[in-house]
Amino acid sequence: MISPKLVAKIESEEPTLRLAVLIDADNAPAAVIEGLLAEIARFGEATVKRIYGDFTSPTSSQWKKVLNKHAIKPVQQFAYTTGKNATDSTLIIDAMDLLYTKRFDGFRLVSS
Incomplete structure (x- = not known):
């Protein structure tokens, strides 16, 4: 769901959202x-594009x-245990770190 503040900014003449x-x-x-x-x-x-996963896995x-084509920074997360929580946790921690910088107007989290 998009916040009303975000919709207003999209519809206004303000600079592009980060x-x-x-x-x-x-x-x-x-x-x-x-x-x-x-x-x-x-x-x-x-302004920031990161991808999280174990890039040694198929x-x-x-x-x-x-x-490289899309300038996406990979964040390697080895699967030391069964399950997928390690990647999810790394993504969440990075999202919180980025949130507290207050440099962004919004976040797009991509998963299945």
Whole structure:
């Protein structure tokens, strides 16, 4: 859900919104990246683009091909245990760190 403040800023003549885009590579397919970034661009500029996952695993390795093209910073999270919580936790901690910088007007979290 988009906040009323965000909608007002989108509809006004104000400068472009600064957005942080955080992608869960364990759950989001690389095939959606073009459409995803185009949709995000409708709302503002993705000033930070990060992707989280274990890029040594077959499920996340598909992302390697598109990272440089779209200037997405990979954050390696090895799967030391079973389950997917390590990547999720890393993404959440980074989101909170970015939130407290107060440099962003909004966040886009990408998962399945």
